[in-house]
Amino acid sequence: MADPTFIAMMVVTVGSAIVALEAKEIVYGAIGLAGSLFGVATLFFLLDAPYVAVFQIAVYIGAVAVLILFTVMLVRQERWAKELPTNALSKFAGIATGLAVTIALAFAVLDTGLFSITQTNPADFVKIGELISTGYAPVLEVLALILAASVVGALTLSRVDKEEKK
Amino acid sequence: MNSLADFVLVSAMLFGIGIYGLATKRNALRLLFAVEIMINAANLNFVAFGQFLPFAQAAQPSALGQTFVLFSIALAAAEAAVILAIVVVAYRLHQDVDVSELKSMQG
Numbered sequence: 001m002a003d004p005t006f007i008a009m010m011v012v013t014v015g016s017a018i019v020a021l022e023a024k025e026i027v028y029g030a031i032g033l034a035g036s037l038f039g040v041a042t043l044f045f046l047l048d049a050p051y052v053a054v055f056q057i058a059v060y061i062g063a064v065a066v067l068i069l070f071t072v073m074l075v076r077q078e079r080w081a082k083e084l085p086t087n088a089l090s091k092f093a094g095i096a097t098g099l100a101v102t103i104a105l106a107f108a109v110l111d112t113g114l115f116s117i118t119q120t121n122p123a124d125f126v127k128i129g130e131l132i133s134t135g136y137a138p139v140l141e142v143l144a145l146i147l148a149a150s151v152v153g154a155l156t157l158s159r160v161d162k163e164e165k166k
Numbered sequence: 167m168n169s170l171a172d173f174v175l176v177s178a179m180l181f182g183i184g185i186y187g188l189a190t191k192r193n194a195l196r197l198l199f200a201v202e203i204m205i206n207a208a209n210l211n212f213v214a215f216g217q218f219l220p221f222a223q224a225a226q227p228s229a230l231g232q233t234f235v236l237f238s239i240a241l242a243a244a245e246a247a248v249i250l251a252i253v254v255v256a257y258r259l260h261q262d263v264d265v266s267e268l269k270s271m272q273g
């Protein structure tokens with residue numbers, strides 16, 4: 001049976017994910033997203049993966065969530081904050097699809113012996129560092145290039161030309 | 167004691183919520199939220215399967231799962247930055263964040 005801590009963090013994670021999508025104001029939605037990301041980080045802690053958990057908090061909550069909040073608040077417009085209406089049919093179809101996928105995945109999980117697997121074998125930081133800096137070093141370098149390219153691309157996209165401004 | 171299935175079930179729930187958001191929302195920022203939630207569901211699965219024993223024996227794949235999640239988080243950050251820039255540009259061009267109104271590239 002799952003720990004109380006796990007159940008609490010599961011409720012926080014799934015609940016704030018729903019808040020992120022359903023909150024009336026998009027700012028509250030962004031805060032809900034940050035809560036959900038934090039919940040996933042605590043689940044990483046429960047999985048004995050503290051390094052990934054701290055990385056998740058630093059990058060997701062420290063960078064992505066703050067980036068979204070700043071974008072929403074700096075470009076403060078009525079239409080951003082307002083929830084766009086969805087018609088009842090597409091909402092029903094969306095809920096049905098989401099539920100169907102969740103239930104199908106849940107049945108697939110219940111069908112296997114995953115509930116009997118409780119023993120963990122946590123990895124140490126040294127092993128992660130070794131993997132990143134030896135075998136997967138090319139991946140790391142490509143990732144660095146992608147990050148640099150995406151930041152430059154984002155800056156170029158969102159630059160306002162002087163002629164455009166007036 | 168938590169079992170592997172608990173984490174996989176949470177991941178399935180997050181994935182379902184993400185699919186619901188992608189299917190119904192029209193605000194571009196909500197779509198970004200939905201994508202981020204789905205990426206987190208995938209990351210959670212990666213770490214969970216990497217940490218539990220029968221999967222974690224040969225050559226310490228536990229570290230391998232965590233390594234891939236580190237890469238995935240960095241990629242998701244880059245993706246979020248680009249999406250936000252595109253949303254800002256689309257808003258400047260169309261005065262709207264409703265994705266069903268952005269039809270200028272529709273064939």
